[in-house]
Amino acid sequence: xxxxxxxxxxxxxxxxxxxxxxxxxxxxxxxxxxxxxxxxxxxxxxxxxxxxxxxxxxxxxxxxxxxxxxxxxxxxxxxxxxxxxxxxxxxxxxxxxxxxxxxxxxxxxxxxxxxxxxxxxxxxxxxxxxxxxxxxxxxxxxxxxxxxxxxxxxxxxxxxxxxxxxxxxxxxxxxxxxxxxxxxxxxxxxxxxxxxxxxxxxxxxxxxxxxxxxxxxxxxxxxxxxxxxxxxxxxxxxxxxxxxxxxxxxxxxxxxxxxxxxxxxxxxxxxxxxxxxxxxxxxxxxxxxxxxxxxxxxxxxxxxxxxxxxxxxxxxxxxxxxxxxxxxxxxxxxxxxxxxxxxxxxxxxxxxxxxxxxxxxxxxxxxxxxxxxxxxxxxxxxxxxxxxxxxxxxxxx
Numbered sequence: 001x002x003x004x005x006x007x008x009x010x011x012x013x014x015x016x017x018x019x020x021x022x023x024x025x026x027x028x029x030x031x032x033x034x035x036x037x038x039x040x041x042x043x044x045x046x047x048x049x050x051x052x053x054x055x056x057x058x059x060x061x062x063x064x065x066x067x068x069x070x071x072x073x074x075x076x077x078x079x080x081x082x083x084x085x086x087x088x089x090x091x092x093x094x095x096x097x098x099x100x101x102x103x104x105x106x107x108x109x110x111x112x113x114x115x116x117x118x119x120x121x122x123x124x125x126x127x128x129x130x131x132x133x134x135x136x137x138x139x140x141x142x143x144x145x146x147x148x149x150x151x152x153x154x155x156x157x158x159x160x161x162x163x164x165x166x167x168x169x170x171x172x173x174x175x176x177x178x179x180x181x182x183x184x185x186x187x188x189x190x191x192x193x194x195x196x197x198x199x200x201x202x203x204x205x206x207x208x209x210x211x212x213x214x215x216x217x218x219x220x221x222x223x224x225x226x227x228x229x230x231x232x233x234x235x236x237x238x239x240x241x242x243x244x245x246x247x248x249x250x251x252x253x254x255x256x257x258x259x260x261x262x263x264x265x266x267x268x269x270x271x272x273x274x275x276x277x278x279x280x281x282x283x284x285x286x287x288x289x290x291x292x293x294x295x296x297x298x299x300x301x302x303x304x305x306x307x308x309x310x311x312x313x314x315x316x317x318x319x320x321x322x323x324x325x326x327x328x329x330x331x332x333x334x335x336x337x338x339x340x341x342x343x344x345x346x347x348x349x350x351x352x353x354x355x356x357x358x359x360x361x362x363x364x365x366x367x368x369x370x371x372x373x374x375x376x377x378x379x380x381x382x383x384x385x386x387x388x389x390x391x392x393x394x395x396x397x
Contacts, residue, residue: 041104049091083114116166141191149198229285237299249354256318258308259365279336315351344378
């Protein structure tokens, strides 16, 4: 029944607006989404901690102003509320000291669970079978159930822990005390309805957060990615080059660049049309990507030009990568539509140190590429950095 309720709530959120699809984060964006959710959890945890600290303290010290005042239960209620106050204080200490004692996700769970235990325990303490006497505690359950639902930042995966497990234990304890479920239902009906409303709102808010995240990621991707090939665009590559050059300058490291240009690509467009030319570019990007490490960056530098950034790679290592790239194109024709098109690439390689500058490194790679074109195409040429041990020696393959 619990699983059916969860699915029903998710379906309500999913189809509440037929124009809004049920959002799902692509696998490649999951690390970024996890970081985004952690920020949201931290913000929600701080607000929830302040709310709980103020309201629970207020309720503890205002017995005489409330219905069914029981002075003899003051210490019992304090004991029951202590975990809520402790989890709220721990959250605020972690936030304001800047030294997290626990992840915000776990702090939210601790606050949600402690609130559920508190309100259900208070109900059992005060319950005497009379609706009038249970009025205030029932209202407290309504508020608590809704508030805990809002703490479920990660959606349905939190519901089992936040609600269903405490409620299951509560029903077992109530049965042990001799209370019949039918007897408790009039007191639990409104809180349970509010729980469902809270869960629907919690899931709706989660979907809004996911949708907002996806929209930002798509905009960021459009700003940094070449739409045709899916490679990084020139602007994004410049940013990575600056980061890598700063790292090399700071730690005395080296990196290498490979500048490639498809040979006689204009003939492909002239003979087969631009649609086929686009397919060749896409296949080129796919084949080149197969030879890149996770830390490498591959960019569409110009029309049919590509630029590869190889962090922590010397000149000889970069030449080896360039040769793998060259063979990946030269050894097998490209299937583009109904055509089988032989396509080669010329490559210029250089290495760079922190003593260089980015512009001169790109210029050396371009000079090496020019030499590869002049020497017959479908080849790799290299120009070493003037700060290398070999000076400005040229290499060719």
